[in-house]
Amino acid sequence: MKPLSERLNDRLERRDRRSWEDGEAQDQLHAPDRDPEVDELVTLARRLQSTSHLQADPDFASQLERRMLIQHAALSRKQPAHRCFFPRMWHMNPAPAIALGFCLLVLLLGTSMLVVAASITNPANPLYVLKRWEQHVQVSLSNSPTPQAELDLQYARERLHTLASLTNPAHDDAYRQALADLDKQMNDATRAISALSVVPERNRLRNELSSFEAEERHTLRTFLPQLDVPDRLVTTDELGRLGDIVPRLLSVEIVLSVRSSRHIIISISGDNIQPGAQLLMDGQVMEAQGSFHNGVYVFMLSLSGNQLPRNIGILNTDNTAAQTSTITVKSSNENSNGDGGSGNNGDHGKGNNGGKPGKTPAPHH
Structure with a gap:
């Protein structure tokens, strides 16, 4: 039921729409919702209105109305209503408001950083670590092995596309890190696909993996002419794993001249060494006269000092490269002076493990 004030207003509005002589009495008699309290107040109002000495002066009423409106406007400016939850809570207790604001800020910044990190492709960017963490979480949340294998393959594609922007020599470290990430992601994808128990899904993803490996080989070969020698070496190793x-080096021999230790002959044997290949010494391309016979390349050159190279390799005409630190040093009278290498720590394209290239080692400069 409406309050008395609203019921009175309704009755007065109906009364204003009719004249008292023509309709009010009939309205009261036939109204379906007659209200004794309202009827009594309406009768009182009619009597007051008909009493002339109780009527307010029109000028006074108008002036009073203006003063009330001005006073109301002034009070509204001084005491604004606090209708928002957060400002009201701030005035009541600022500590929870500060904590809530901090949480909202962290949530906003975290979401924004994830969105930005998703578009980062340079491993040197600090947000790249956040992107890798996000990808790791997505793979971990994948309950089925099939989606996990698909995600691994997708991330490998992303890392291959990352390399295109890092072929500039100024990004050497970032390029090698991205290439190492690509190799790891390929291994993860291969293991995940091999572990699938559903044969149709396993065969489908193996076909996708084979197609992607062909794409990766083609893409890496297009990078080779833009890379410096150390990056060509690690890229060649990755091509070999694919x-x-x-080229794979089987043996490297240095023969010292009896007349001068600066004059040397370098013999390099191996597989897939192309005619016209250039000599590499400690990661640098050397101007040396060479001849190629039966898979053995022979170079004759004079050293600028007495220090023998620690690493020797070749650079093929297709820009693939191989290098090793396992070097045999002899004099020209065939008396061995011992080995001048330090094992296989600096080998790239060194024949081992049944002729298969090993994992990428750190190159020597």
Whole structure:
């Protein structure tokens, strides 16, 4: 039921729409919702209105109305209503408001950083670590092995596309890190696909993996002319792991001249060494006269000092490269002076493990 004030207003509005002589009495008699309290107040109002000495002066009423409106406007400016939850809570107790504001700020910044990190492709960017963490979480949340294998393959594609922007020599470290990430992601994808128990899904993803490996080989070969020698070495190693035809060194021998230790002959034997290949010494391309016979490349040159190279390799005409630190040093009278290498720590394209290239080692400069 409406309050008395609203019921009175309704009755007065109906009364204003009719004249008292023509309709009010009939309205009261036939109204379906007759209200004794309202009827009594309406009768009182009619009597007051008909009493002339109780009527307010029109000028006074108008002046009073203006003063009330001005006073109301002044009070509204001094005491604004606090209708928002957060400002009201701030005035009541600022500590929870501060904590809530901090949480909202962290949530906003965290979401924004994830959105920004998703578009980062340079491993040197600090947000790249956040992107890798996000990808790791997505793979971990994948309950089925099939989605996990698909995600691993997708991330490998993303890392391959990352390399295109890092072929500039100024990004050497970032390029090698991205290439190492690509190799790891490929291994993860291969293991995940091999672990699938559903044969149709396993065969489908194996076909996708084979197609992607062919794409990766083609893409890495297009990078080779833009890379410096150390990056060509690690890229060649990756091509070898993908089953591409790359040079592999089997043996390197340095023969010292009896007349001068600065005059040396370097013999390099191996597989897939192309005619016209250039000599590499400690990661640098050397101007040396060479001849190629039966898979053995022979170079004759004079050293600028007495220090022998620690690493020797070749750079093929297709820009693939191989290098090793396992070097045999002899004099020209065939008396061995011992080995001048330090094992296989600096080998790239060194024949081992049944002729398969090993994992990428750190190159020597």
